[in-house]
Amino acid sequence: MTTFLTPQQRADRTAAAVEAAVTAGRDLGLTVTGPTVLHDVFSVVVHLAPSPVVARVPTVLPRPGDLAALARRQRDELDVTRWLADQGVPVIAPSPLVPREPVRRDGFSMTFWTFVEQARDREPDYVANAESVAGLHAALRAYPGRRLEFLSAADPRFIADGLALLDRHPSLIGAAELDRARREWRLLEPLVRSRGAFEARFPGVGLQPVHGDCPPANIVNAVDGDLYADFELVTLGPVEWDLAALGPEHEAAYNRGARRNGMRPLNEEVLAFVNALGMLRIIAALTLVPQLPELMGYLEPAVDRWRATPFAGGVNV
Incomplete structure (x- = not known):
């Protein structure tokens, strides 16, 4: 039987995250008298008003107890966004008012960002x-910074663990669909786990740092202009990963931008691979629904689309 977080438990989690962010911010020397929650889905995002600082506190996680792994990801994000900001790339930058390191407080690991008016x-x-x-x-x-992991944004451990755990949640996915997802994973997993296997299957497809988490949906319309945001899953991978599951219109738009920037167009075979892999991440994300019940409303349409796709997106390994 699947047990879902109650509204009161959800409210308590949000309140605890806000309190942790306020306490951490004050300990770092910030004046915080009117904290305001700006966003509360996978993370509680709170403006530590009147300071021009926003704390992002991840609360819905595949492995909630592994704060060390979360902090490693957060350091990558802080490093990449700080470097991009220094190059003049329009990003929401880490706050210069506090040390640019993840801060652990009361069971949370959080980061601090410059407040921008939307x-x-x-x-x-x-x-x-x-x-x-x-x-x-x-x-x-x-980007010259620390070495990013190959396709860490796909989180193969999360997919493998999620597909194993879904037996316990029959209300979230049927047995036949789960069997299909597991067979697809057996086919695709080697290409995610091994950079060498990926490069052998897709020769000539260069790898580079990519945003990792659907950047077209993570651009903030700020008063002073659009800003790239939420590099929580920054990774080394093919550029196609950032366009996964968006469809032909968005792919064509990206290719226009690629031509303008002297970059290669999207590779159709790699797109098929990342689309199939992205769908398996969605299936695995069903295991997060007990932590975030409203997530089911977002995942169900994607699962329906997955049912109508060819096995493993038609990828041949």
Whole structure:
């Protein structure tokens, strides 16, 4: 039987995250008198007003107790975004008012960012965003920082563990669908676990730092201009990973941006691979629904689309 977080438990988790962020911020010398929650889904994002600082506190995690692994990811994100900001790339940058390191407090690991005023009257243009991502990729090619892990954004451990655990949640996915997902994973897993296997299967497809978490959907419409945000899953991989599951219109837009930036167009075979892999991540994400019950409403349409796709996206290994 699947046990879901109650509304009261969800509220208590949010309150605990806010309290941890406020306490940590004050310990770092910030004035915090009016904390305001800006976002509360996978992370509690809180403006530590009146300080121009936003704390992001991840709360829905595949491995909630592994704060060390979370902090490693957060350091990568802080390093990459600080470097991009220094190059003049429009990103939401780490706050310069506190040390640029993850902070652990009361069972949470959090990061601190510059507060930006959002243009609430502007609707996001995801097609235009997809075109602009090619410019972000062009900038990221020169990133000189610590070595990023190959396709860590796919989190193969999360997929493997999630597909193993879903037997315990028959209300979330049927037995036949789970069997299909596991067979697809057996086919695709070697290409995710091994950079060498990937490069042998897709020769000539270069790898580089990429955003890792659907950058066309993670561009903030700020008052002073659009800003790339949420590099929590920054990784080494093919540029196709950042366009996974977005569809032909967004792919065509990206290719326009790629031509303008002197980059290669998207590779159709690699797109098929990352699309299939992204779908398996969605299936594994069903295991997060007990922590975030409203997530089911977002995942169900994607699972329905997956049922209608060819096995493993038609990828031949």
